Amino acid sequence: MLAGFADRETTQTPEKYKSPMLQYHTVPVTAFQQNCSLVWCDQTMDAAVIDPGGDIEQIEWEVERLGLNLKAIWITHAHIDHAGGTSELAAKHALPIIGPHEGDQFWIDGLPQQGAMFGFPHSDPFVPTRWLHDGDTVTIGQETLNVRHCPGHTPGHVVFHSPQIDRAFVGDVLFAGSIGRTDFPQGNHQQLIDSIVQRLWPMGDQTIFIPGHGPESSFGRERKLNPYVSGT
Ligand SMILES: [Zn+2]
């Protein structure tokens, strides 16, 4: 008998390596049903909220339900339905405000007037902790997303892209079957098309985007079927 042989430790199968993943959950807020997204790192559960346009209690409830540590506010652009809840949420939870690009300063200054015009609760202007620029990155927990500046709908509009999970949070740049309005002050149709073609399409046809309103779609699908950008 080979005494002791059976007592040898068997080699443990190594635990399958679990790489950190970006997770997200979208909550439509305000009368405009704006897609506010919570994004988080599943290793740390640290979260950022993209575009808290309003309905702060609903966002807080989702943060609680999902067990997230809310660490930051990320803003795509400063229209009231996207940015209206920013100053209140930031003050309440001592959160940094990341974005948008400085081109949207006049929209931030005009938040009280935007609110009055569209029947929103009062919203104070805010001072971003950090403005965003094309090529920047933002991090949450162990996750990093790329920032692209996509003017046209507003001059300071930015989008957030995670190549790891092939998702882009595009605000009002592109929708399933449509594109952002360009009839506001400093809106520019050609600039919007250029932003879509030069800064969204390179993310790849497989990329799923979360628009500011309505259902998700993929860039490949929009390039085929969206009448505003098909064939671009
Ligand atoms: Zn907008």
Ligand SMILES: [Zn+2]
């Ligand atoms: Zn919007």
